[in-house]
Amino acid sequence: MRNKCLTYCFVLLSIQCICIRWGAMALAAMPVASAALHQPSSSARADSIQIAAQDPDFVRVSLLTTSAGRKVYSAYGHAALRLECPSRGLDYCFTFEMALTPNEKLRFFLGHPKAGFIAAPTARFLAQYKEEGREVMSYTLNLLPDEEQALWRSLDEEMARGACWDFDVTEHTCTSMVAWVVQKSLRSGTITYHDLPTELATGTYRDVVDLCSDHAPWSGLFWKTRIGAKGFRHAAPDRMMMPVLMGQVWMQATIDDAEGHSRPLVLGQGRQLFPSTWQPTATRFTPIRVGAILALLMCGTIWWHCNRKRRGLASRRA
Numbered sequence: 001m002r003n004k005c006l007t008y009c010f011v012l013l014s015i016q017c018i019c020i021r022w023g024a025m026a027l028a029a030m031p032v033a034s035a036a037l038h039q040p041s042s043s044a045r046a047d048s049i050q051i052a053a054q055d056p057d058f059v060r061v062s063l064l065t066t067s068a069g070r071k072v073y074s075a076y077g078h079a080a081l082r083l084e085c086p087s088r089g090l091d092y093c094f095t096f097e098m099a100l101t102p103n104e105k106l107r108f109f110l111g112h113p114k115a116g117f118i119a120a121p122t123a124r125f126l127a128q129y130k131e132e133g134r135e136v137m138s139y140t141l142n143l144l145p146d147e148e149q150a151l152w153r154s155l156d157e158e159m160a161r162g163a164c165w166d167f168d169v170t171e172h173t174c175t176s177m178v179a180w181v182v183q184k185s186l187r188s189g190t191i192t193y194h195d196l197p198t199e200l201a202t203g204t205y206r207d208v209v210d211l212c213s214d215h216a217p218w219s220g221l222f223w224k225t226r227i228g229a230k231g232f233r234h235a236a237p238d239r240m241m242m243p244v245l246m247g248q249v250w251m252q253a254t255i256d257d258a259e260g261h262s263r264p265l266v267l268g269q270g271r272q273l274f275p276s277t278w279q280p281t282a283t284r285f286t287p288i289r290v291g292a293i294l295a296l297l298m299c300g301t302i303w304w305h306c307n308r309k310r311r312g313l314a315s316r317r318a
Contacts, residue, residue: 077243133278
């Protein structure tokens with residue numbers, strides 16, 4: 001059974017899933033992955049794969065998080081999953097993203113654009129963030145071999161579905177969907193969060209946005225306006241979490257089961273893949289200051305019109 005699941009996982013990855021980033025990622029790694037998989041099969045080879053699959057390092061799973069970007073939809077970073085199978089030469093990043101078509105970009109500002117999981121070779125995925133000067137951190141997840149295979153299979157299935165989710169900052173984001181697909185792959189445990197920031201533990205969506213918006217006050221205003229009344233609600237931590245918070249939060253999290261067993265969700269410390277070479281520039285014209293200036297101008301304009309009208313009445317009486 002494990003052999004069938006593993007073969008299904010890897011074949012789907014090579015045929016269906018490799019490098020279908022909407023309008024941005026090429027299919028450069030397809031021949032490499034296909035060559036690694038399409039080799040003569042035999043019962044002895046099948047047995048060796050089944051044995052190798054029980055090695056915790058046969059498949060390695062990592063959480064990748066990035067620092068903030070220049071665009072409003074990247075103001076709080078990004079989160080993705082990196083899956084590696086060194087013995088097969090496979091190394092891909094699975095990321096939940098919006099479909100980057102003109103219509104979907106318009107829907108991003110006017111409604112809920114479509115989004116889904118896509119995959120890209122890790123080198124190509126990381127290159128874009130290095131070029132943008134954004135920090136990338138890697139956190140190795142403490143999953144069991146069958147959980148790692150189940151995760152890869154679930155990601156394959158999600159990729160086959162395409163962009164079928166409505167992107168919603170209160171429901172379906174890169175962080176909430178990464179947490180969802182990892183939780184789905186667990187054998188029987190549940191991800192439990194510990195030592196959460198107050199904003200995540202008891203706060204609202206708006207509190208979390210404010211926590212992460214010091215560098216981007218206008219982005220904070222945009223997102224709080226976009227989520228509207230939902231911003232005053234509290235929700236589960238994985239729903240409200242921002243990518244820039246996810247690494248540290250997951251390092252404190254555990255996987256707990258009904259029998260009382262517990263293990264850390266992340267092994268060891270996070271590892272920096274690329275440093276940040278770009279920092280957002282602080283602006284003096286924050287929304288509060290601009291609002292105050294506009295309010296003063298409005299008051300001054302009203303006072304000038306009222307004063308002019310009063311003088312006009314006085315001159316006519318004279």
